[in-house]
Amino acid sequence: MAVEDFHHALKFKSDLCIGCAHCTGICPTGAIHIEDGHPQLDPNRCVDCGRCYQHCPVNAIYIEQDDFQTVYNCKYPVLLLPSIFIAQFEEKIKEKTILSALYHIGFKHVFEVEKSVDFIKEEMQRTVAENNGYKPIISTFCPAIVRLIQVKFPVLVPNLYLLKPPLDLTALYIKKLLTEEDHIPAEDIGIFYVTPCAAKIAAIKSPATEEESSVSQVINMNFLYSKVMRVIKQGEYKLCEDSRTRYHRLSKSSVNFTLTGGEVGLLSTGRNLAIDGIHNVLDFLEKLEDEDIQDIDFLELRACDQSCAGGILCANNRFLMAERQHKRMQKSPDEVDSEDNDLLNYVDYLNEHKRVLGTVEPRSMDKMDDNMAVAMQKMRRAFEINQNLPQVDCRICGYQSCKALSEAVVNEKASVEQCIFVQRALEHSEKLTILDTLHINTKIWGTKKNDPAIAKNLNL
Amino acid sequence: MGPEYLQFINQTIVNMDFTYHVEGGDFTNAGSTSSEVKRMLKKLGVSPDIVKKTVVALYEAEVNIVAHAYRGDINVDLEEDKVRIVLADEGPGIPNIEWAMQKGNSTASQKVREMGFGAGMGLPNIQNNSDELKINSVVGQGTTIEFVNYFNK
Numbered sequence: 001m002a003v004e005d006f007h008h009a010l011k012f013k014s015d016l017c018i019g020c021a022h023c024t025g026i027c028p029t030g031a032i033h034i035e036d037g038h039p040q041l042d043p044n045r046c047v048d049c050g051r052c053y054q055h056c057p058v059n060a061i062y063i064e065q066d067d068f069q070t071v072y073n074c075k076y077p078v079l080l081l082p083s084i085f086i087a088q089f090e091e092k093i094k095e096k097t098i099l100s101a102l103y104h105i106g107f108k109h110v111f112e113v114e115k116s117v118d119f120i121k122e123e124m125q126r127t128v129a130e131n132n133g134y135k136p137i138i139s140t141f142c143p144a145i146v147r148l149i150q151v152k153f154p155v156l157v158p159n160l161y162l163l164k165p166p167l168d169l170t171a172l173y174i175k176k177l178l179t180e181e182d183h184i185p186a187e188d189i190g191i192f193y194v195t196p197c198a199a200k201i202a203a204i205k206s207p208a209t210e211e212e213s214s215v216s217q218v219i220n221m222n223f224l225y226s227k228v229m230r231v232i233k234q235g236e237y238k239l240c241e242d243s244r245t246r247y248h249r250l251s252k253s254s255v256n257f258t259l260t261g262g263e264v265g266l267l268s269t270g271r272n273l274a275i276d277g278i279h280n281v282l283d284f285l286e287k288l289e290d291e292d293i294q295d296i297d298f299l300e301l302r303a304c305d306q307s308c309a310g311g312i313l314c315a316n317n318r319f320l321m322a323e324r325q326h327k328r329m330q331k332s333p334d335e336v337d338s339e340d341n342d343l344l345n346y347v348d349y350l351n352e353h354k355r356v357l358g359t360v361e362p363r364s365m366d367k368m369d370d371n372m373a374v375a376m377q378k379m380r381r382a383f384e385i386n387q388n389l390p391q392v393d394c395r396i397c398g399y400q401s402c403k404a405l406s407e408a409v410v411n412e413k414a415s416v417e418q419c420i421f422v423q424r425a426l427e428h429s430e431k432l433t434i435l436d437t438l439h440i441n442t443k444i445w446g447t448k449k450n451d452p453a454i455a456k457n458l459n460l
Numbered sequence: 461m462g463p464e465y466l467q468f469i470n471q472t473i474v475n476m477d478f479t480y481h482v483e484g485g486d487f488t489n490a491g492s493t494s495s496e497v498k499r500m501l502k503k504l505g506v507s508p509d510i511v512k513k514t515v516v517a518l519y520e521a522e523v524n525i526v527a528h529a530y531r532g533d534i535n536v537d538l539e540e541d542k543v544r545i546v547l548a549d550e551g552p553g554i555p556n557i558e559w560a561m562q563k564g565n566s567t568a569s570q571k572v573r574e575m576g577f578g579a580g581m582g583l584p585n586i587q588n589n590s591d592e593l594k595i596n597s598v599v600g601q602g603t604t605i606e607f608v609n610y611f612n613k
Contacts, residue, residue, distance in 0.1 A: 154508040155515075290495045291519045367505035372611060373540040375504045380476055 007206035008046050009063050009198040010053060014038050016060035019445060021395050023052035023061065028278045029152060029365065033408070034398035037446025045365045047147035048199040049278045049303040050312035063198045063313060066217040071106055074190035078174055079107040080167065080215065081194050083114050083250060084258045084308045087324040088225050088315045093232060096239065101228045104237035107192070109174075115343045116169035117254035118336060119350055121266045123163060128270055128298050134159045136273075136288075136296040139263050141165050143203035144303035145281060146360065150208065153285050154362030159299075162356040166257065167193060167200070171214040172353055173343045190216045194224050196311025199303060209358030225315040251336045255329040258308040259322055263300040270297030276310070278303040368407070378410040385409055390421045398444040418444060476500070476538035482525045484551065490526040493534050494518040497545070500538060506611050514609045517589035518545055520582055521605050525549045529602065542591075546606045553599040561587065561595075 019037040031045035053061045071077045102110050138159045140146050149156050171191050178184045193215040204213045256262045264274040281301045287293050304310035310318035338344035369375035389402035397418035399405040408414035426432040442450045480493040494515050501511045525532040529551025537544040554560050566580035587593050590607035597603040
């Protein structure tokens, strides 16, 4: 897939942005720098983890979403709901109420994403037990992690487990079920996936491999939460009949899947680890790449703290959501059979389609240049520039760190005079005037922050 | 490139040549050199399998110094088509290099082996993951391991 096809769901609203650069500081891949007072996103570095969205103090970052009108325009809209959606609500709002509200909104059916976990379980157990290849096998459940490995840990790309995630497997089953059993024409069916995060949107709009997603549209979870809450508060809905729904009870491990440890919990043999929080994952993968960590069989890695309960589009606090999810798990049956979960009648079909088609390609962001000799020169120069910088990573140059500035300088995207310490040194030796440096800083931070009137306003 | 007063930046350093010091017995920091070298190779755009190979060989050799020598220096000479790494330690030395290069040969005691260490895979592992390998050792003085990995293979 071409580099320019890397789709991002995170967008900046420049009218709301105050240019505080908090996003620049928090970004785990250094994808954001400041120019003209506003953040600029490097599309080849961003992995859609959403840490910037969480840290923005003025909500100037938003997550794009498909027009909800398409639900009404669709002949047969079906909702593909991650079980964590339910956990957003207070416990007094029962599952059935939430479902009824969703039917009221206009969905023909509601299927939970984790229905396919019962299928995945055996598949995962077998793969991990029989693995003679790259170790550890790394889960591809979290799309932000897949992208992180592509851009930052190309050595680990062969470790990725190319089993389709529950979202895609359940979508395949829904299409099969509705066309074969209910005789709904395939072109009438629209599968609407509710996403707790930006990474899932990006993965659906531009998958890591060339294979297209079977999901038609994506709805942001906080948006649908608000819609459902309104229906419930206004009491507009009719309680649905149990027979109407294909919403079945999930097994314990299916409910648990979405939380940290959900994948590792499916495995009964080997050394398997679950790590959540993208900065924790970065630390761990760095060590794994260094050969410092060995003999792990399976790695479950999730970009968000508390996994999907911590998704940036979740409407409630992640710990409270994890708690409700956990309580649901305790009430769920240990095992379900095909009577409870008819997806298990489609095991043969799913087995044929369970693999992700194509390959995930490494797309290293660390590479300084395509030409190795040039890369060598750039690396040398960046190294020397960096040695002369103050190492306080103040971000006043607009970049995340002194190191990031020195790399931008050798790539001719920035100048070393953007460093405020270098500016002072140059002013001192009369190589730059104060007006020169003011001009440089205005290019980074815009006119407002560099207005000489600030002194007057402060009565200085 | 750039204004005259920034010319200091244009002076090319002699080479990308780094030396790292390693203390014997410091297991907490064992592996930090291979991590640093890995980062540089990634910046150069060296292919993932060659990065991996180099990291495996260097990590193994680095840990050897930490585990067996008193101290050592690791010199990394990075060129545009290859990396040459020389690990020189002050330590007990290897009495019979040819013997130690054989898979499974190890001087480790039974006690050490019971814990899963000293399987006699160290030097063979370095050999398997390097394109050229030279080992010199003087008993009672120390060992020098030099290996080269080429980028375009």
